[in-house]
Amino acid sequence: MKNRFRGAAVIAAVAALTLAGCSDPGAGGGDSAPAEWPAQDADLSGTTLTIWAAQNSNTVPESVVEGFEELTGAQVDVVTIPDPYEQSVQTKVATGDTPDLAFWQPTASMLTALNASTNLQPLDDAPWLDSYKPELRDITGILDDTRYAALITTPAVEGVYYNKEVFAANGITDVPANWDEFVQTGRDLKAKGVTPFFDFGGGTPWATQWWVQVQLADAAKDGLWDRVNANEETFTDPTIQGAIDTYDSLIQEGLFNENLKTATFEDQGPALLSGDAAMAVQVNSFFGQLQSLADTAELDEKIGFFPISPSGNVGTFIPDQSNALVAFKTGDAKREAGARQLLSYWLGDGYADFVEAQSTVSLQTDVDSSAEVPQALLAVSDSLADSVGSMQALAIANPDLYLNLGDLIQGTMTTAEVGEATQKQFAELAKAIGAAGF
Amino acid sequence: MTTTLGLSKGAARARGIREFAASPRAKQDHPLWFLIPALVVLVVFFFIPTVFNFVYAFTDWSSFKSGINFVGWDNFVSLFSSGQLLGALWVTLVYAVLVAVFQNVFGLALALLLERDTPLNRGLRVAFFIPVIMSALAVGYIFQAMLKPDGAVNSIIGSIIGQPVDIAWLGSTTWTIVVVALVHAWKWMGLSMLIYLAGLKTIDGDILEAARLDGASWWTTFRSIRFPLLAPAVTFNVATALLGSMNGFDIVQATTAGGPGGTTELLNIFIFRTFGQGLFAQATTMSLVLFLLVAVLAFPVIRTLRKREDVL
Numbered sequence: 001m002k003n004r005f006r007g008a009a010v011i012a013a014v015a016a017l018t019l020a021g022c023s024d025p026g027a028g029g030g031d032s033a034p035a036e037w038p039a040q041d042a043d044l045s046g047t048t049l050t051i052w053a054a055q056n057s058n059t060v061p062e063s064v065v066e067g068f069e070e071l072t073g074a075q076v077d078v079v080t081i082p083d084p085y086e087q088s089v090q091t092k093v094a095t096g097d098t099p100d101l102a103f104w105q106p107t108a109s110m111l112t113a114l115n116a117s118t119n120l121q122p123l124d125d126a127p128w129l130d131s132y133k134p135e136l137r138d139i140t141g142i143l144d145d146t147r148y149a150a151l152i153t154t155p156a157v158e159g160v161y162y163n164k165e166v167f168a169a170n171g172i173t174d175v176p177a178n179w180d181e182f183v184q185t186g187r188d189l190k191a192k193g194v195t196p197f198f199d200f201g202g203g204t205p206w207a208t209q210w211w212v213q214v215q216l217a218d219a220a221k222d223g224l225w226d227r228v229n230a231n232e233e234t235f236t237d238p239t240i241q242g243a244i245d246t247y248d249s250l251i252q253e254g255l256f257n258e259n260l261k262t263a264t265f266e267d268q269g270p271a272l273l274s275g276d277a278a279m280a281v282q283v284n285s286f287f288g289q290l291q292s293l294a295d296t297a298e299l300d301e302k303i304g305f306f307p308i309s310p311s312g313n314v315g316t317f318i319p320d321q322s323n324a325l326v327a328f329k330t331g332d333a334k335r336e337a338g339a340r341q342l343l344s345y346w347l348g349d350g351y352a353d354f355v356e357a358q359s360t361v362s363l364q365t366d367v368d369s370s371a372e373v374p375q376a377l378l379a380v381s382d383s384l385a386d387s388v389g390s391m392q393a394l395a396i397a398n399p400d401l402y403l404n405l406g407d408l409i410q411g412t413m414t415t416a417e418v419g420e421a422t423q424k425q426f427a428e429l430a431k432a433i434g435a436a437g438f
Numbered sequence: 439m440t441t442t443l444g445l446s447k448g449a450a451r452a453r454g455i456r457e458f459a460a461s462p463r464a465k466q467d468h469p470l471w472f473l474i475p476a477l478v479v480l481v482v483f484f485f486i487p488t489v490f491n492f493v494y495a496f497t498d499w500s501s502f503k504s505g506i507n508f509v510g511w512d513n514f515v516s517l518f519s520s521g522q523l524l525g526a527l528w529v530t531l532v533y534a535v536l537v538a539v540f541q542n543v544f545g546l547a548l549a550l551l552l553e554r555d556t557p558l559n560r561g562l563r564v565a566f567f568i569p570v571i572m573s574a575l576a577v578g579y580i581f582q583a584m585l586k587p588d589g590a591v592n593s594i595i596g597s598i599i600g601q602p603v604d605i606a607w608l609g610s611t612t613w614t615i616v617v618v619a620l621v622h623a624w625k626w627m628g629l630s631m632l633i634y635l636a637g638l639k640t641i642d643g644d645i646l647e648a649a650r651l652d653g654a655s656w657w658t659t660f661r662s663i664r665f666p667l668l669a670p671a672v673t674f675n676v677a678t679a680l681l682g683s684m685n686g687f688d689i690v691q692a693t694t695a696g697g698p699g700g701t702t703e704l705l706n707i708f709i710f711r712t713f714g715q716g717l718f719a720q721a722t723t724m725s726l727v728l729f730l731l732v733a734v735l736a737f738p739v740i741r742t743l744r745k746r747e748d749v750l
Contacts, residue, residue, distance in 0.1 A: 084714060086714070087710075087713070087714030090501050090714070090716055091713070093501070094501055094718065112502055113501050113502065113715075113716045114501070115501060115502055115503065115504065118504050201698070202606070202608075202609060202697070202698065203695070203697070204695055204697075205697075259587070259606075261606070261609055261698065262587055262606035262608075262609035262698075400711070400715075403700070406697060406698075406699065407699040407700050409699075410611050410697070410698040410699025410700075410701075411611060411699060412611055412698075412699030412700055412701060413699070413700075421522075424520055425715075428516065428717065428720070429715060429716070429717065432498065432500040432502055432503075432716070432717055432719075432720075433500075433502045433503075434502065434503060
């Protein structure tokens with residue numbers, strides 16, 4: 001009995017000691033002195049830099065890595081983090097595991113989710129900033145007046161992808177100039193027996209939220225998300241709730257594909273390409289799907305893009321993970337400087353090669369876009385200049401609006417419940433972030 | 439330190455087996471400190487994580503801040519005040535019960551069908567056991583593809599009845615949970631089969647022969663003799679299926695990811711989603727709730743099932 005008691009005492013002591021050391025293992029970092037920016041070709045022999053990338057972005061750095069390794073003698077490892085990428089990275093960072101650089105969505109909410117001020121290197125006086133086209137320089141990547149993310153490709157824009165042939169066959173010559181015309185075009189097409197809109201409620205219904213967000217473009221320009229961030233306006237107030245109600249009413253009206261409840265993302269591209277449906281409100285990654293189904297010539301012939309907002313053709317931009325990189329505070333000054341040097345090279349001498357290798361649109365005035373960029377993507381990038389930020393870009397937290405809208409499609413939530421559930425989650429996240437007013 | 443040779447206490451008493459008490463001699467042979475290596479592993483990998491699970495549930499640990507502060511019952515209050523946790527708990531319970539029923543019915547049926555030791559049966563047993571060792575995610579993704587409206591299942595049904603079928607097996611807000619539970623049961627039924635087979639083998643041939651001489655039919659023999667004698671196997675199978683599927687995640691994540699409309703959102707999927715949002719403390723609180731629920735369920739379930747073994 002005495003022995004057993006002693007054993008219990010030992011366990012209790014061990015537990016107490018462990019608990020005493022209970023602190024966030026992700027709380028690395030340190031003070032941030034103003035960073036120096038090494039020359040792009042400074043020698044980095046013997047230094048190994050790690051870049052975390054997702055399954056859909058792990059080939060993006062190829063040309064840059066090759067050029068940088070040759071120029072500096074550094075070794076750069078691109079490590080693929082399995083999907084869901086953001087969750088995996090957050091979990092790793094929470095346990096104190098950080099790379100030198102990582103692909104990351106450069107929005108305020110996602111920078112907050114990484115605890116940017118503690119974990120990330122500030123990039124405020126980076127040498128490449130002046131090379132950006134002026135309208136793109138400060139579009140994203142900034143949290144609390146500090147720049148934490150380096151934008152490498154054009155951020156995605158929420159807007160309408162449409163089948164040009166279906167429009168032409170039904171006598172539509174001009175693309176809709178505002179939301180009402182857009183809906184009217186849908187009704188006209190339906191009257192002619194064409195499925196106007198394609199969305200998907202099966203699988204992970206992530207595109208549902210674009211329908212609500214493009215309706216909020218005018219309000220977003222007017223400071224909607226600032227008010228939401230301050231808890232002065234909520235998802236259940238008329239502006240956002242109204243957009244949710246409108247989305248539902250379009251579904252009830254029968255303007256969407258018949259298999260809305262069961263269709264998945266994989267069905268959307270083929271449906272638009274074949275002309276089974278005329279339009280889809282989507283973002284750039286949808287175009288990636290189209291590119292896997294058809295070549296540039298066919299896409300130029302069939303697929304067009306126009307941004308939409310209640311009062312006009314204003315796009316809603318939503319940078320994603322493949323658009324930008326963040327540099328971590330690893331505590332190793334040499335590697336931290338190496339990471340900054342790699343970014344300088346990426347957006348400096350290596351940028352032209354990068355744009356060509358990725359066949360993408362250039363962000364810089366002195367570098368031309370690749371000649372192989374499809375027209376629709378050029379239209380997307382043209383719409384960026386006067387676009388407004390999405391919920392992901394401007395709100396401090398990113399609630400699962402799309403999931404709740406998916407539940408709306410399935411009939412397990414009403415429009416009012418969608419607004420309430422989203423607001424509740426937003427408030428919970430905002431409280432965890434420590435935002436004032438929650 | 440007592441033992442009843444693996445029998446339930448009631449059964450042991452019925453057979454006149456006295457509880458075994460370790461002699462002083464045995465205590466010398468196996469001093470308690472021999473337990474330390476095992477205990478260290480248990481403490482580090484089980485005890486401490488469990489304690490942390492309790493501790494973090496009362497903090498505001500998140501990915502947004504470096505500090506961790508105690509917040510009392512805040513997480514519990516906000517979780518239980520929103521219907522979502524209770525909804526996920528209910529879905530989890532329904533799922534676990536469905537899986538337990540399906541897996542045991544299938545496993546028992548297979549065991550009875552493949553009971554005789556013929557070469558064909560041996561081959562079939564292996565075939566039915568293969569899903570058990572397959573990756574659960576792989577199983578989930580395969581079924582997700584097969585159950586699509588244009589998937590293999592519909593083509594097969596269509597070719598049998600002679601007209602195209604496009605049932606969305608994973609698209610019903612009412613029935614999808616049943617379909618997913620069937621997939622889960624399909625994956626694990628081989629294990630139940632194996633345990634039931636082992637149970638059937640232990641039944642004394644003399645008893646069955648006596649029954650046959652008394653003119654008992656196959657069904658009567660099964661109902662009155664073999665099934666009651668299978669009680670230990672039933673205990674193990676029902677308990678593991680029920681409590682194991684309470685912790686289900688992989689198959690459901692791969693087939694429906696909680697959809698459609700959240701009707702298959704098990705608590706673990708909800709936890710995963712919450713953790714992914716950076717709300718680590720809330721996710722921990724939920725896993726604590728799940729832990730408590732499993733514990734609360736486990737005792738009466740196992741007790742009831744063990745009681746049935748008293749007839750042995």
